[in-house]
Amino acid sequence: xxxxxxxxxxxxxxxxxxxxxxxxxxxxxxxxxxxxxxxxxxxxxxxxxxxxxxxxxxxxxxxxxxxxxxxxxxxxxxxxxxxxxxxxxxxxxxxxxxxxxxxxxxxxxxxxxxxxxxxxxxxxxxxxxxxxxxxxxxxxxxxxxxxxxxxxxxxxxxxxxxxxxxxxxxxxxxxxxxxxxxxxxxxxxxxxxxxxxxxxxxxxxxxxxxxxxxxxxxxxxxxxxxxxxxxxxxxxxxxxxxxxxxxxxxxxxxxxxxxxxxxxxxxxxxxxxxxxxxxxxxxxxxxxxxxxxxxxxxxxxxxxxxxxxxxxxxxxxxxxxxxxxxxxxxxxxxxxxxxxxxxxxxxxxxxxxxxxxxxxxxxxxxxxxxxxxxxxxxxxxxxxxxxxxxxxxxxxxxxxxxxxxxxxxxxxxxxxxxxxxxxxxxxxxxxxxxxxxxxxxxxxxxxxxxxxxxxxxxxxxxxxxxxxxxxxxxxxxxxxxxxxxxxxxxxxxxxxxxxxxxxxxxxxxxx
Amino acid sequence: xxxxxxxxxxxxxxxxxxxxxxxxxxxxxxxxxxxxxxxxxxxxxxxxxxxxxxxxxxxxxxxxxxxxxxxxxxxxxxxxx
Numbered sequence: 001x002x003x004x005x006x007x008x009x010x011x012x013x014x015x016x017x018x019x020x021x022x023x024x025x026x027x028x029x030x031x032x033x034x035x036x037x038x039x040x041x042x043x044x045x046x047x048x049x050x051x052x053x054x055x056x057x058x059x060x061x062x063x064x065x066x067x068x069x070x071x072x073x074x075x076x077x078x079x080x081x082x083x084x085x086x087x088x089x090x091x092x093x094x095x096x097x098x099x100x101x102x103x104x105x106x107x108x109x110x111x112x113x114x115x116x117x118x119x120x121x122x123x124x125x126x127x128x129x130x131x132x133x134x135x136x137x138x139x140x141x142x143x144x145x146x147x148x149x150x151x152x153x154x155x156x157x158x159x160x161x162x163x164x165x166x167x168x169x170x171x172x173x174x175x176x177x178x179x180x181x182x183x184x185x186x187x188x189x190x191x192x193x194x195x196x197x198x199x200x201x202x203x204x205x206x207x208x209x210x211x212x213x214x215x216x217x218x219x220x221x222x223x224x225x226x227x228x229x230x231x232x233x234x235x236x237x238x239x240x241x242x243x244x245x246x247x248x249x250x251x252x253x254x255x256x257x258x259x260x261x262x263x264x265x266x267x268x269x270x271x272x273x274x275x276x277x278x279x280x281x282x283x284x285x286x287x288x289x290x291x292x293x294x295x296x297x298x299x300x301x302x303x304x305x306x307x308x309x310x311x312x313x314x315x316x317x318x319x320x321x322x323x324x325x326x327x328x329x330x331x332x333x334x335x336x337x338x339x340x341x342x343x344x345x346x347x348x349x350x351x352x353x354x355x356x357x358x359x360x361x362x363x364x365x366x367x368x369x370x371x372x373x374x375x376x377x378x379x380x381x382x383x384x385x386x387x388x389x390x391x392x393x394x395x396x397x398x399x400x401x402x403x404x405x406x407x408x409x410x411x412x413x414x415x416x417x418x419x420x421x422x423x424x425x426x427x428x429x430x431x432x433x434x435x436x437x438x439x440x441x442x443x444x445x446x447x448x449x450x451x452x453x454x455x456x457x458x459x460x461x462x463x464x465x466x467x468x469x470x471x472x473x474x475x476x477x478x479x480x481x482x483x484x485x486x487x488x489x490x491x492x493x494x495x496x497x498x499x500x501x502x503x504x505x506x507x508x509x510x511x
Numbered sequence: 512x513x514x515x516x517x518x519x520x521x522x523x524x525x526x527x528x529x530x531x532x533x534x535x536x537x538x539x540x541x542x543x544x545x546x547x548x549x550x551x552x553x554x555x556x557x558x559x560x561x562x563x564x565x566x567x568x569x570x571x572x573x574x575x576x577x578x579x580x581x582x583x584x585x586x587x588x589x590x591x592x
Binding site for chain 2: 167488
């Protein structure tokens, strides 16, 4: 069956999933961040009693509502795809994903649905403090729902707290806390949510800057910018630190991803960080070609980031593929050998159970248990298949980091000019603020490309390659759904842009 | 009656919506396309449709998991170290 797998089906299924996830992530980060900004704006209104802050809050809340309404349920399509295109994966992880997604459903539904209604319908119907409480609860609820889905994603990147059951062919959870508190899951959560805060701040700054450029709603824009810049600056600094911590964790849990992020083929002690460079597109693992056509490197910084030691050893792609005895790194070739033993033992166990051979089943299970950690490697076509797309991961990482640095500078500049009272006359910076809003989305997508492309070929790290996670479907079916989604999501995006730009053109009440 | 208050709260809220009316239309159209069209015609659950019991589904997945690809190039490269 497996030798007949149609790889192009896998690629269409990958493309469909990537398309859905990328469109979904246009809406999600803005929801995460704008909900908190609305809570900040409303808190100021409640504290000062100033009606203008109330109007300001209502305006941003309307944009939040538009984004929420257009984006809501787009994530469900990912679940459709699990069942149809990724049925093996869906079956195998059912037990792990069931709990977090159920918790998400309950928490998100009760928190968001209840307080969302109070937030939008309750301005004149509930007390000021009750309304403020509801706004905060919507913000907390949004982040909580993101927690569970990111826990699930974190588990795929670093599967802990589970055991593979050879009878049911499923990973079964034995420790929910271990799944939730996994450093990868926590790292994903804090980095993704704080980047959402950053994006929402850029969004508020961008639209407010546009008003200033058009000489409209000046007081409103300056107030919005002040709060958004403080939140944005704090968020962007937090994003930088959480990203650093995330990369540090990746160096131990997914060293191949880190090597791809740096296009590092040969590991070294005191490894430098490539600040700028062009990876050699013809470079293959194990060959003698240079990894880069051109690069500017900061000495020893990669070692510091990956090992917290200037002279620490950072393994390259070749070390991870072919092993490095000096640094006690087992190569993928050896892992494939163990993986094949695990796969064979699993097959023998299945057959022995079918034949009623208890002794044979016990013996096969013993062999499987010895090699189960390498199960996924038994399905890799070759050693080199363990390498993710290097150039895409490398460039996406640099886009994300460069933009992240740019955003910190942008917020600092805005705050400086706000303090001097000259922001509204600085047209080039205001224009940069508008552009920055769009660049925020680029950074978001680049971050997910690093995370998801960088972990290829694995659907579940070391356990299940993507090629085995899919369903046995023909390419045409999956290709059709790809274009259907392209159509649906593009229509939704156009609707969002149209309604939002109309609302922005109207502007806040009472201005 | 607290339930009546909740009902009135939602009823008045929905009646006073401005942008919300358009958004609800979009939400309903979207949900209809997703659940009545895409889910039904394009996204059947593969294992639920093709197998009648969990045991059969597990067996199918296990079969996939226990077949090793033939074209493995294991050890095709030598360690450079």
